[in-house]
Amino acid sequence: MIDAKHYNFAFLDEGSKREIRRSILKAVAIPGYQVPFGSRELPIGRGWGTGGIQITLSIIGKEDVLKVIDQGSDDSVNAVNIKKLVEECTGVELTTDSEEASIIQSRHRIPEIPMRNDQILVLQVPTPEPLRIVEPKESVTKQMHAEAEYSGMWLSLFEDLTRFGEISISSEYPVMAEGRYVMNPSPIPRYDNQKLNDSDTLYLFGAGREKKIYAVPPHTKIESMCFEDVPFQTEDFEGKHCRLCGAAGVYLDEIIDEKTGETVYECSDTGFCQKRRERGA
Amino acid sequence: MAVNLKLAYEFDFVFDGQQVFRKLLDALSNPGRIENIRVQAGKFENAYPELMALGCTLLDNEETMYVEKNPDLSSELHSLTLCHEGSLDEADYVFLSSEMNYGSMEQILKNVKHGTYADPQLSATIFLKCAAIEGTEEMKVQGPGIKDTLWVNVYPYIKKVTALRDSLHIEYPLGIDLVFADTKGNIMGVPRLCRLKD
Numbered sequence: 001m002i003d004a005k006h007y008n009f010a011f012l013d014e015g016s017k018r019e020i021r022r023s024i025l026k027a028v029a030i031p032g033y034q035v036p037f038g039s040r041e042l043p044i045g046r047g048w049g050t051g052g053i054q055i056t057l058s059i060i061g062k063e064d065v066l067k068v069i070d071q072g073s074d075d076s077v078n079a080v081n082i083k084k085l086v087e088e089c090t091g092v093e094l095t096t097d098s099e100e101a102s103i104i105q106s107r108h109r110i111p112e113i114p115m116r117n118d119q120i121l122v123l124q125v126p127t128p129e130p131l132r133i134v135e136p137k138e139s140v141t142k143q144m145h146a147e148a149e150y151s152g153m154w155l156s157l158f159e160d161l162t163r164f165g166e167i168s169i170s171s172e173y174p175v176m177a178e179g180r181y182v183m184n185p186s187p188i189p190r191y192d193n194q195k196l197n198d199s200d201t202l203y204l205f206g207a208g209r210e211k212k213i214y215a216v217p218p219h220t221k222i223e224s225m226c227f228e229d230v231p232f233q234t235e236d237f238e239g240k241h242c243r244l245c246g247a248a249g250v251y252l253d254e255i256i257d258e259k260t261g262e263t264v265y266e267c268s269d270t271g272f273c274q275k276r277r278e279r280g281a
Numbered sequence: 282m283a284v285n286l287k288l289a290y291e292f293d294f295v296f297d298g299q300q301v302f303r304k305l306l307d308a309l310s311n312p313g314r315i316e317n318i319r320v321q322a323g324k325f326e327n328a329y330p331e332l333m334a335l336g337c338t339l340l341d342n343e344e345t346m347y348v349e350k351n352p353d354l355s356s357e358l359h360s361l362t363l364c365h366e367g368s369l370d371e372a373d374y375v376f377l378s379s380e381m382n383y384g385s386m387e388q389i390l391k392n393v394k395h396g397t398y399a400d401p402q403l404s405a406t407i408f409l410k411c412a413a414i415e416g417t418e419e420m421k422v423q424g425p426g427i428k429d430t431l432w433v434n435v436y437p438y439i440k441k442v443t444a445l446r447d448s449l450h451i452e453y454p455l456g457i458d459l460v461f462a463d464t465k466g467n468i469m470g471v472p473r474l475c476r477l478k479d
Binding site (some may be wrong): 008009010014015017018019021022023024025026027028029030031033035036059060061062117142143145146147178180181198202217218219220221 | 426
């Protein structure tokens with residue numbers, strides 16, 4: 001752990017933590033609404049998970065067990081660096097087992113094993129504003145949310161549908177939170193959208209560059225936006241399985257085997273895959 | 282000659298503040314659930330340790346508070362957090378250190394900040410001290426944080442205040458978030474979307 005004389009516990013000063021904590025509580029009270037906050041400087045560039053890190057640093061305590069994943073992987077550069085930073089300035093225990101963790105910080109995935117009510121998932125968000133694709137001005141999108149004026153969003157989905165024959169959004173698929181706010185679920189795949197609905201766990205979303213925090217409390221109604229005659233569809237992994245652990249019915253990464261040129265699949269959630277293999281061994 | 286100085290309080294703003302915040306986060310994420318902050322609140326030696334612990338967790342000089350008819354609590358909160366006291370209609374955090382009658386409570390709920398449609402987070406959070414959280418009054422609530430419907434037995438004051446807030450029909454996303462605290466260190470959150478059901 002770094003010198004406690006020079007750095008506060010969890011790196012951020014207490015004033016910063018308090019502001020972030022106040023924003024988190026408001027975000028929990030208004031599911032899907034983006035609460036503005038004063039995003040702080042960190043020893044990591046904005047756009048590399050600073051929103052998620054600020055939330056994690058503001059909520060974490062000495063008793064917590066932390067897991068950090070990036071695109072499902074415990075070992076990618078972003079996840080390893082964030083883990084190192086938090087461990088250095090808090091001394092908390094780290095894990096790759098999502099069932100052991102009390103806080104999981106993630107970029108682009110929700111773990112395969114359903115999370116419990118005593119856990120918190122912190123998601124890093126690059127572009128929190130779902131309406132940005134239809135309106136570039138922040139002042140206008142803020143007013144659109146105020147008036148629940150989402151016709152532009154619906155039109156965007158319809159145009160996508162008429163152009164491609166299906167809604168082609170692969171990640172950041174917009175959802176409606178508690179029937180009121182259109183929300184960007186962060187760049188998780190469509191497969192993970194359903195995990196947000198009526199979940200047992202609390203989801204906190206942090207966008208450091210865009211200075212926004214939002215939340216989905218447990219058991220909140222989260223609906224992926226779609227049309228009555230065009231139901232929401234997730235990625236289809238029918239007939240495919242992980243080449244390492246054999247898991248089917250999970251989110252898989254497609255990989256080209258360099259030697260054979262064959263297309264193979266592996267679990268995107270490496271902690272889940274590793275645990276399955278250990279149990280099977 | 283060394284003089285043993287007695288600390289005015291033992292509350293650690295870093296670690297106790299973090300623990301109180303997590304309990305508060307759990308309470309507001311899971312409305313109707315009772316969390317306990319007795320250990321942290323016990324580090325204040327005054328008549329309102331629970332409100333002090335909650336205040337010292339969230340307040341600083343960027344926020345405005347309103348403390349109803351309790352200059353001692355107001356003074357102590359200001360001394361420890363530098364939070365300024367403002368009028369009821371501009372306060373971010375409202376502290377009610379005793380149980381209010383129906384008329385007073387109605388006036389408070391009507392006059393606190395409800396937020397705006399563009400900035401619903403600019404609304405008040407009210408901390409209410411009551412004799413107990415658990416009680417004989419059955420309260421049926423629904424909303425985010427609750428699986429289907431929750432029946433919880435609460436102290437009658439909690440149900441009365443919640444019913445009174447609901448009766449104002451403040452249109453979501455505007456609203457008031459309530460946090461009840463009792464003398465045993467129990468806290469219970471009733472955020473704006475957590476509403477009573479018949």
